[in-house]
Amino acid sequence: MGKTLAEKVWDSHVVRKGEVVGAEAQPDMLYIDLHLIHEVTSPQAFEGLRLAGRRLRRPDLTIATEDHNTPTLDIDKPIADPTSRKQIETLRANCREFGVRLHSLGDAEQGIVHVVGPQLGLTQPGLTVVCGDSHTSTHGAFGALAMGIGTSEVEHVMATQTLSLRPFKTMAITVEGTLKPGVTAKDIILAVIAKIGTGGGQGYVLEYRGSAIRALSMEARMTICNMSIEAGARAGMVAPDETTFAYLKGRPHAPEGADWDAAVENWRGLVTDDDAVFDAEVYLDADDLEPFVTWGTNPGQGVSLSQAVPSPADFADENDRAACERALEYMALEAGTPMKEIRVDTVFLGSCTNSRIEDLRIAADIIRGRAKDPAIRMMVVPGSARVRLEAEAEGLDRVFKDFGAEWRFAGCSMCLGMNPDQLAPGERCASTSNRNFEGRQGKGGRTHLVSPVVAAATAVRGTLSSPSDLDPVPPSGSGMGAPGAFATTPSATPAA
């Protein structure tokens, strides 16, 4: 019987097969090719090494960046919050002591760990990648087996470059067809999560397949794999193909010359065999998909943008009904309210889900020549310093600033509000991030997860919207008219 992609990567990394004791196999010892580190989940692991007198086995397979705590304003000044500053300083001291490469605030390669790895070309097909962060699943877009781990496991990888893991089950998520304009990878993954639930992927590695997935760019595939964890899965993967190879070619850490040829030959084998069997299969039709948004307080509580807020009575399961009731109360929403009538205060474009250059381009294309709803605060936080530079070279920063959005420095920012970028109690946000948990973006804050397309349209109209809800862009007259001219005019109200 053939193997799935996940099984191939797994099998090629087994250092030691777990013995079968009684009815159950012990975990396999897996080799880890790339260990990504950031300031929040590493200090206790470094301390553990130090206390045990252990070395970090492979600094050359380890890289660190500062992202969760870092401010997105005034990055040339000392970090104001003393506990954040201390955590960052601790990472710097630890990386110096253990010889780990670190990209600090101000460095062109600093940024969200899951943006930095791929952009440097370190994330490659067939690797095992881990990080003390659940969204490590992002790197699976390259056909890597990439998992989030806890701090004890971070320490374990530091000391041994291995992890003891029990094999996962495999689930195929097949998405066939063609996405309509304005429908994105984010909508695919939100629809998948709504379909299988936040626990549906538990114990599985997901493999995204089908024509709609093949048609996606690498960055879009990263968006999908990123949120595998929101479906409860440990990892998500896409088989590498020409899109993958083209993305990697020429990146700083991509193989070169004969190594490139050997690598590509190896990577071409990283596909699920025709006769391989998945433990579970899920189908989704891309043709039918619409922009998807969440109404509740877990990522499975989502609907199409054209639908309404559900009622607790819509749920058969008692736990789901109670969860709906609680979510509506927290979100201050009435059942039956059309999603498009929900007015938001803030739009956040950023996070490891949607902060790459394509995300910024998509949003900029929608707002260019349009006026922001004056009541909306919009924050744009590029995923890395490199993305920010790239956007500025294309003039995207001007588009955002002329629109009235805040153009910030790179980091996790308002996705989890560990830095000063937080929602106030009761503040409602359309966010391109990945979690709408209670208080996630700031205590009492209310989050609707959306795509960059919906985020941009919402910033124009003030309520959750897609570009099809917007008036056409006003003609630019001489063609030289500053886009800023529109920023001061009130936004068009939707036709009554």
Add this chain to the structure above:
Amino acid sequence: MEKITTHTGIGVPLRQSNVDTDQIIPAVYLKRITRTGFEDALFAAWRKDENFILNREPYTRGSVLVAGPDFGTGSSREHAVWALKDFGFRAVLSSRFADIFRGNSGKQGLVAAQVAQDDIELIWKVLENEPGATVTVDLQARTAVCGPVSAPFQIDDYTRWRLLEGLDDIGLTLRHEPDITAFEATRPGFRPTTLPVRT
């Protein structure tokens, strides 16, 4: 790690599904660089409500949390396990745990016992009828006993063995260091390294 065979303590019924790690410990508490001292951070937002169960006697002394399905979803933060342990919890019962949370619990000596939802409902009823009733989590027998309810639970053999023996994971792996070194010699040359820095 301390050995665990059986634990008996006050059961805390938390009738809620999808208790994510942002609820167990909000991100603002993750800035600390220690592994202990997180008791104040446990369920920090919910504990602002004086009626929240952990603010009420006898649950302030609770040590077995009995929660709804999909416990520990979301962020990988091991701080969630540290906070539960620092507060006094030794075991969590749920019909479904998030993978990373379950793994983190096993590393830190918190028993994540997977109990069928029907049994969870029965245990909730006992605990709600008799506040302060205890739950006995027997790792040897893999049962959780609460009043008349005796519920079997699942936990994987390897984690159970490590908890029963109190074994340190890294130490176990390093017994096989020659295997790691041998594997490293076989890795393809095209695999990337982070050093030296290339730009």
